[in-house]
Structures are given as C-alpha cells and as structure tokens.
Amino acid sequence: QVQLQQSGPGLVKPSQTLSLTCAISGDSVSSNSAAWSWIRQSPSRGLEWLGRTYYRSKWYREYAVSVKSRISINPDTSKNQFSLQLNSVTLEDTAVYFCARIFYGSFAMDVWGQGTTVTVSS
Amino acid sequence: EIVLTQSPGTLSLSPGERATLSCRASQSITTNYLAWYQQKPGQAPRLLIYGASTRVTGIPDRFSGSGSGTDFTLTISRLEPEDFAVYFCQEHRNPPGTFGQGTKLEIK
Numbered sequence: 001q002v003q004l005q006q007s008g009p010g011l012v013k014p015s016q017t018l019s020l021t022c023a024i025s026g027d028s029v030s031s032n033s034a035a036w037s038w039i040r041q042s043p044s045r046g047l048e049w050l051g052r053t054y055y056r057s058k059w060y061r062e063y064a065v066s067v068k069s070r071i072s073i074n075p076d077t078s079k080n081q082f083s084l085q086l087n088s089v090t091l092e093d094t095a096v097y098f099c100a101r102i103f104y105g106s107f108a109m110d111v112w113g114q115g116t117t118v119t120v121s122s
Numbered sequence: 123e124i125v126l127t128q129s130p131g132t133l134s135l136s137p138g139e140r141a142t143l144s145c146r147a148s149q150s151i152t153t154n155y156l157a158w159y160q161q162k163p164g165q166a167p168r169l170l171i172y173g174a175s176t177r178v179t180g181i182p183d184r185f186s187g188s189g190s191g192t193d194f195t196l197t198i199s200r201l202e203p204e205d206f207a208v209y210f211c212q213e214h215r216n217p218p219g220t221f222g223q224g225t226k227l228e229i230k
Binding site for chain 1: 155157159165166167168169172173176178210212214215216217218219220221222223224
C-alpha cells in the first residue's frame with residue numbers, strides 16, 4: 001500500500017521560502033509509472049496543481065504557469081522522497097499543501113499525503 | 123486553459139436518495155480524462171472515478187461516472203451517511219489540469 005507522509009513548517013514569513021517534504025512508502029520516487037506532485041488548496045483559489053517531478057531515464061520537472069518563476073520540486077532518491085520549495089511567498093500562498101502520486105495507468109492523483117496547513121504571516 | 127464549472131454548489135439530500143452532480147468544461151475534453159474526487163473535512167481528496175467512468179478499486183458501485191466532451195456527471199445511486207462530503211472534478215490530462223470549484227453534498 002502506497003503512503004505519502006508530509007513534513008515541514010506551518011508558518012512562513014513573507015518573502016521567505018516555503019519548504020515541504022513528502023516521504024514515500026510502498027513505491028519509489030524513481031518509478032517509471034508514476035509522477036510526484038504538489039497541490040494546494042485555499043478558499044480563494046480552490047484546488048491548484050503546482051507541479052510535479054518524475055523519472056523516465058532522466059529526471060523531469062513541470063510547473064504550473066502561476067508559480068513557475070518561484071517553485072522547485074526535487075526528488076531525493078536516497079530518502080525516497082520529494083520536496084517543494086516556493087520562494088518569495090506572500091499572504092496569497094497561505095493554503096493547505098498536499099503531495100500526491102499521479103499513477104500513469106490513469107494520469108489521476110490516486111494517493112495523497114495528509115496535507116500541511118501553511119500560513120504566511122510576519 | 124479549460125475551466126470546469128460544477129453544479130449545484132450545494133446539494134441537500136437525505137440518505138437513501140440519489141445524487142446527481144454535474145461538471146461542465148469550457149471546451150471539449152477530447153480524451154475524456156475527467157476525474158472525480160471526494161473530500162471530507164480535514165482530509166485530503168480521495169480519487170473515486172477517472173477516465174470519466176472508471177471506478178477506482180475499492181470504491182462502492184453506488185458511485186458511477188458518465189459523460190463526454192464538455193458534460194460529465196457523477197451519480198451516487200443511494201446515499202449512505204458517509205457519502206456526505208465535497209466532490210471535485212478535475213481534468214486529469216498530462217500534465218494535470220484544473221479542478222472544479224466543488225459541490226458540497228449535505229444532509230437534508
């Protein structure tokens with residue numbers, strides 16, 4: 001059974017960097033049949049896909065246009081996890097952040113982390 | 123970018139009744155890559171249906187998805203108490219697309 005466990009701080013100051021980690025069990029971050037995503041949810045923006053990383057002979061990273069200039073998603077094969085970094089955060093980045101697996105049998109997000117509430121505040 | 127509009131915003135029904143939730147796309151989703159998720163308070167979304175009509179293993183058969191092009195429907199044939207939640211549709215293309223704003227299914 002695949003499980004995702006999120007970790008990271010719940011409070012970030014404006015202009016600083018939001019950093020979260022998603023640890024994978026029951027699958028591999030290097031899997032050729034999955035991609036590893038970050039999604040956020042807020043009352044104002046709803047559910048918003050932020051980006052993903054996946055391995056197909058080499059590592060790929062794809063990001064949503066809305067955050068492309070500020071985001072980085074990176075795999076860590078030694079720990080079987082992946083991370084999110086969002087730079088220069090503002091109050092609008094306050095949201096619940098989820099990691100999720102995209103399974104290439106469906107291209108849908110079939111396994112989700114538990115969610116992390118991140119508040120941007122000074 | 124495709125915009126997904128869900129209706130109604132809130133649906134009030136009683137256990138045992140049939141629920142019909144709609145998701146309309148601003149342009150045709152030609153691959154029928156339309157997914158439905160259920161979300162309960164304080165939890166992550168849970169994938170129910172993908173490819174418009176394929177039920178995820180372990181999801182009860184009272185949940186069914188249908189539709190094509192721009193109009194998609196999630197039907198819950200007989201509501202159980204645990205079905206009252208918020209439901210989202212998503213265009214699950216590659217790379218992932220947008221989510222609808224959600225339909226809240228509440229107990230009448």
